[in-house]
Amino acid sequence: QSVLTQPPSASGTPGQRVTISCSGSNSNIGSNYVYWYQQLPGTAPKLLIYRNYQRPSGVPDRFSGSKSGTSATLGITGLQTGDEADYYCGTWDSSLRAGVFGGGTKLTVL
């Protein structure tokens, strides 16, 4: 059981927009930055979004992040087949004094 809650799966067709939610509590998302990671099949995860909405250099602006209260959302526009991956949200939980991840969302591009 993950501290952060994500839907196990999401899907869309090429060109569409898809969103992935991440729900937490006041002690984690509510009081710390949210980060998003993309894990393509058979590879190590990659930082996709930092500090809630900022993109590292090299990450296309098709990817966006937002946070409101104790929830965060990853948005992907102009969906591509190469976006098929597992997506994880992560943050720090100030009560647990621990790093926490969501269970991951498997994105399928139909």
Place this chain on the structure above:
Amino acid sequence: DVQVLESGGGLVQPGGSLRLSCAASGFPLRNSAMNWVRQAPGKGLEWVSTISGSDGTTHYADSVKGRFTISRDNSRNTMNLQMNSLRVEDAALYYCVKGHDSSFYAFDVWGQGTMVTVSS
């Protein structure tokens, strides 16, 4: 080029010990938070431990507290994870991860991982 490379994984019996190492290149390890994140086969990511870049403060997941010890050797630009009293549930791919500058709990540069198998 900023890179991290893990080593030291392998097969160990329950109750045994293993020492993972992470060699950093392209950056001084002492300036960054460094982390271990693991992933059991077919499962999600699990944060294991962090050592801060500034003062060496360490943090551990409850699941490994008291059994695992994270450390770093600035002179060799390496980080280690000493794992004792290993359990079957510790089996996973262990990633060494350089922390992102924005926060000590952000994971920026990932290695390819080293596999730990715990089985009798």
